[in-house]
Structure formats: structure tokens, C-alpha cells
Amino acid sequence: MSYYFRGLRGYACVSFMRPTLLFTLAWFLVLLPPFSAPAAESNTEDAALATEAVFELFEAKCNDCHGAQLTRPKGKFGYTMDLQRVAANEEYVVPGDPAKSELYRLVNEDEMPGKDSKEGPATAAEKLALHRWILAGAPSVLPDKLAQRQSSLLSAKSAAEAAPKPAQSLFAKALAWIGRFHAASTHFPIALLMVALVSEALGWATKKESWLSCTRLLLVLGAASAVNTSLLGWLNDYTGVSEVYKLHKWLGTATALWALVCVGAAILSECREGTPERARLRGALFVGAVLVSIVGFLGGAITFGLDHYNW
Numbered sequence: 001m002s003y004y005f006r007g008l009r010g011y012a013c014v015s016f017m018r019p020t021l022l023f024t025l026a027w028f029l030v031l032l033p034p035f036s037a038p039a040a041e042s043n044t045e046d047a048a049l050a051t052e053a054v055f056e057l058f059e060a061k062c063n064d065c066h067g068a069q070l071t072r073p074k075g076k077f078g079y080t081m082d083l084q085r086v087a088a089n090e091e092y093v094v095p096g097d098p099a100k101s102e103l104y105r106l107v108n109e110d111e112m113p114g115k116d117s118k119e120g121p122a123t124a125a126e127k128l129a130l131h132r133w134i135l136a137g138a139p140s141v142l143p144d145k146l147a148q149r150q151s152s153l154l155s156a157k158s159a160a161e162a163a164p165k166p167a168q169s170l171f172a173k174a175l176a177w178i179g180r181f182h183a184a185s186t187h188f189p190i191a192l193l194m195v196a197l198v199s200e201a202l203g204w205a206t207k208k209e210s211w212l213s214c215t216r217l218l219l220v221l222g223a224a225s226a227v228n229t230s231l232l233g234w235l236n237d238y239t240g241v242s243e244v245y246k247l248h249k250w251l252g253t254a255t256a257l258w259a260l261v262c263v264g265a266a267i268l269s270e271c272r273e274g275t276p277e278r279a280r281l282r283g284a285l286f287v288g289a290v291l292v293s294i295v296g297f298l299g300g301a302i303t304f305g306l307d308h309y310n311w
């Protein structure tokens with residue numbers, strides 16, 4: 001047996017060992033990534049693919065809340081499509097180190113996009129692309145097609161900002177500014193109409209006629225402030241188009257008118273205890289208090305979402 005091997009070794013040295021050595025050497029060169037040309041190429045290719053994927057992720061799942069088109073982007077972060085600027089913000093991205101990059105953490109742990117965003121969380125593939133992108137040094141070079149899309153997405157801001165400004169006169173601007181007091185003024189009708197209802201409830205419970213003057217005062221002030229709040233709401237140049245906003249606007253206007261109906265019921269007749277007029281006043285006031293609560297809730301929901309009070 002050993003004799004046989006010895007003979008074989010002698011043979012191998014000459015005609016088998018040499019090609020094997022060459023072959024191994026060749027493989028070594030190919031597998032040595034930093035020095036071998038094909039591997040370097042696939043690295044840049046990988047980075048380019050990751051950059052495109054990240055651009056598409058940002059466009060699909062971040063741009064609605066963090067885009068240049070918004071006057072008030074969420075978290076004051078409104079340039080998600082500007083990859084260069086995102087990469088340069090060291091609070092978000094540490095190029096080459098995904099683990100230290102807050103942006104990666106936010107997306108990887110599904111904090112962004114938020115749980116209630118309609119886009120849904122980033123997929124595993126999107127998270128991986130973001131990881132690779134940061135690992136590759138967060139490059140910002142995009143292929144032509146995406147670069148064009150990028151510049152139109154980024155110029156949305158100048159378009160949105162440039163358009164209304166020259167058109168808005170000083171008068172319109174002043175009115176819109178006054179309209180900003182809408183949110184603050186809502187406390188008055190809400191509180192006054194609620195307390196008017198409490199006053200009526202006390203009148204009903206104690207049967208004391210004197211509560212009526214208290215109800216009347218609260219109602220007149222409540223209705224006046226409801227009309228005022230409603231007008232300020234119309235002056236406010238809020239540009240939202242959501243269903244919640246529309247409902248708030250129209251129900252709010254209806255509530256102000258309803259408050260006037262209540263005032264009519266309270267002052268046009270004597271409203272003695274036990275009369276149908278008094279019962280009508282109470283019913284109207286109850287409806288008004290419910291309406292003003294719903295409108296107040298919807299107003300909050302425009303900013304904070306319908307699930308704001310979820311436990």
C-alpha cells in the first residue's frame with residue numbers, strides 16, 4: 001500500500017500538483033475580496049441597489065409625513081427624499097455603522113413609520129436594504145430616473161411655498177393669523193354650554209326658579225362664544241382635506257347655529273318650571289352639550305388622530 005502511494009506521490013509532483021497549486025492560487029485571488037476586481041464591482045453594485053431600495057422605501061413609507069411638500073413635517077424632519085442630507089445628519093445616520101444609526105433603529109424596531117400609519121411597517125427586505133445602505137457609507141448617487149423623481153419631490157416645497165405667498169395680501173394674512181385663535185377659543189363654548197347644562201340639571205332637581213337666570217346667562221355667553229369660535233375656524237387657513245376635518249368643520253358650524261336655537265328657546269318664552277317650553281329648552285341644551293363635545297373631540301382628532309384616547 002505505502003509503496004503504491006510513494007509511487008503515486010512521485011507522479012503527482014510532476015503532473016498533478018502543479019495545476020492544483022495554480023488552481024488554488026487562482027481561487028485565492030478571486031476570493032480575496034479587497035484586492036480582487038470582480039468583488040469590488042459587486043460591492044458598488046450592492047451599494048447602488050441598496051440606495052435605490054432605500055429611496056423607494058422613503059418615498060413609499062416616509063414621504064407622506066417627512067416630505068418637502070409639507071409645511072409642518074412630522075418631528076421637524078421634512079427632507080427624507082434628500083438622501084445626502086439624511087446621511088449627513090449624524091443624529092440619524094452614522095455612515096458605515098447601522099447599529100449606531102438612530103434612523104436604522106427607528107425603522108428596524110417599527111417605530112417608523114408609526115404603528116397607525118397607513119403605509120404599514122417596513123418589510124424585512126426594506127430593513128435589510130437600509131442596513132446595507134448605511135453599512136456601505138450611506139451613498140446618495142441615484143440612477144437618472146430616480147434622480148429626476150427626487151428633484152421633483154424635493155422641489156414640491158418651493159412650489160408649495162412660492163405659490164400662496166405672493167397671492168396672500170396683508171389683509172388675508174391678518175385674517176388667517178386671527179384664525180389661529182380658533183383652537184384656544186374652543187374652550188369657551190365647550191365649558192359654558194356644559195355648565196349651562198349643569199345649571200339646568202340643578203334647576204330641574206331643586207325646582208328653584210332662580211337657576212333659570214343662571215342658565216340663561218351661561219347659554220347666551222356660550223352661544224356667543226360658539227359663533228365666535230366657528231367664525232375663527234373659518235378664518236383659520238387650515239388646508240387639511242381629511243374626513244375628520246370636514247366633519248369637524250360642518251358639525252362645528254351646525255353646533256354654533258344650534259346654540260343660537262337654544263338661546264331662542266331660553267329667552268323667547270318665560271320657561272317656567274313644568275311648562276313644555278322649559279322641557280324643550282332642556283332637551284335643546286342637552287343636544288347642544290353633546291354636539292359641542294363631539295365637535296371638540298373631532299377637533300383634537302385632526303391633530304392627534306381618532307385613537308388619541310385609546311388606553
Ligand code: HEC
Pocket residue numbers: 057058061062063064065066074075076077092103106107112113114116117118119122
Ligand atoms: C404617519 C406619519 C409618519 C410616517 C409615515 C413616518 N413617520 Fe417618522 N415621525 C412621525 C412623527 C409624528 C414623528 C415625531 C415623533 C416624536 O417626535 O415623538 C416622527 C419622527 C421621526 C424621526 C425623528 C425626528 C427627530 O429628529 O426627532 C425620524 C428620523 C423619522 N421619523 C424617520 C422616519 C422614517 C425613516 C420613516 C419611513 C420609514 C418615517 N419616519 C415614517 C411620523 C411619521
